[in-house]
Amino acid sequence: MSLLEVENLNVTFPTPDGMLHAVRDVSFTVQSGQTLGIVGESGSGKSVLMQTVMGLTHGARITGQAYFEGQDLLTMTEAERRGIRGARIGMIFQDPLTSLHPHYRVGWQIVEMIRAHGRQTSKRAARARAIELLDHVGIPQPDQRVDAFPHELSGGMRQRVMIAMAMALEPALLIADEPTTALDVTVQAQILELVKWLKDEIGSAVVMITHDLGVVAEMADTIMVMYAGGPVEWAQRRTIYYAPHHPYTRGLLSSLPAGERRSRLDSITGQPPSLITLPSGCPFHPRCPFVMDRCITERPPLRQVAGGNGDGSHRSACWLPIDAVGLGEHVDEQRA
Numbered sequence: 001m002s003l004l005e006v007e008n009l010n011v012t013f014p015t016p017d018g019m020l021h022a023v024r025d026v027s028f029t030v031q032s033g034q035t036l037g038i039v040g041e042s043g044s045g046k047s048v049l050m051q052t053v054m055g056l057t058h059g060a061r062i063t064g065q066a067y068f069e070g071q072d073l074l075t076m077t078e079a080e081r082r083g084i085r086g087a088r089i090g091m092i093f094q095d096p097l098t099s100l101h102p103h104y105r106v107g108w109q110i111v112e113m114i115r116a117h118g119r120q121t122s123k124r125a126a127r128a129r130a131i132e133l134l135d136h137v138g139i140p141q142p143d144q145r146v147d148a149f150p151h152e153l154s155g156g157m158r159q160r161v162m163i164a165m166a167m168a169l170e171p172a173l174l175i176a177d178e179p180t181t182a183l184d185v186t187v188q189a190q191i192l193e194l195v196k197w198l199k200d201e202i203g204s205a206v207v208m209i210t211h212d213l214g215v216v217a218e219m220a221d222t223i224m225v226m227y228a229g230g231p232v233e234w235a236q237r238r239t240i241y242y243a244p245h246h247p248y249t250r251g252l253l254s255s256l257p258a259g260e261r262r263s264r265l266d267s268i269t270g271q272p273p274s275l276i277t278l279p280s281g282c283p284f285h286p287r288c289p290f291v292m293d294r295c296i297t298e299r300p301p302l303r304q305v306a307g308g309n310g311d312g313s314h315r316s317a318c319w320l321p322i323d324a325v326g327l328g329e330h331v332d333e334q335r336a
């Protein structure tokens with residue numbers, strides 16, 4: 001049994017301009033202890049996908065299945081889901097200020113979270129645990145910072161507090177949605193190190209959502225690239241970086257800082273499409289440097305790419321030949 005199993009998930013929102021199809025036929029699994037990176041531009045559906053799995057989307061029409069530890073997340077009651085959130089699934093978001101209560105001291109918030117999940121523990125013991133957790137995530141003078149209000153801490157410190165809360169109950173799964181996007185580069189690296197370290201210590205699986213392939217370069221086992229609400233490529237991390245198939249993945253790679261990547265492709269130009277009226281055929285075709293006639297009329301399914309383990313572990317939704325992987329010759333031949 002997979003830890004998390006999502007099958008044919010579709011999420012649509014009614015809008016005045018028509019149905020907005022935010023998540024389109026997404027299936028994936030996460031195994032215990034594994035790290036999955038979900039990568040795509042903003043508006044690719046990656047956040048909505050995981051929010052839906054957690055029961056945090058409102059007013060949406062949802063079809064498909066999502067199982068966590070064998071339990072059906074989409075049909076359980078809100079109370080059951082609340083029991084899982086925090087205790088079995090921890091979450092950290094881009095902006096801790098939106099998830100931390102501004103009027104309560106951070107230590108109190110950690111204590112309440114621990115107690116809310118039915119851990120039989122005195123307030124005194126929970127406070128001691130909060131201090132221990134703050135120390136654990138690298139907050140200096142934790143016995144004083146435990147009484148700080150969120151606004152008294154830097155962005156990086158607040159994110160550390162969020163990580164401490166998310167990890168307090170040693171969840172089986174940690175969902176991190178752009179946890180470093182609001183932070184400067186040095187702090188970003190420290191926070192990623194911290195997540196990696198805690199993950200190894202606790203043994204949690206991680207779903208890391210990011211617009212930046214660089215963020216998951218160090219920690220993901222598997223990467224799912226999303227575009228316009230749907231998965232366009234799925235592969236082991238090394239395959240994504242060294243033998244990507246989908247032109248969108250190649251574009252994301254070539255936008256990484258020079259030195260990390262050598263590529264003859266330019267970065268992707270243009271904007272992601274409207275999720276209300278998607279382009280015909282391949283949704284990426286208006287931006288794709290390799291577009292062919294077929295791409296304009298037929299939507300490519302997610303299909304197995306040649307090579308790899310031959311076990312379907314490398315899949316791409318693109319009409320380019322299935323052996324057209326890598327950043328090199330195959331691609332240029334297609335272009336010629």
Ligand code: SF4
Pocket residue numbers: 246247248282283284285286288289290291292295300317318319320
């Ligand atoms: Fe480009 Fe065609 Fe592949 Fe879409 S299917 S990514 S348009 S080559």
Ligand code: MG
Pocket residue numbers: 042046047177178
């Ligand atoms: Mg987002």
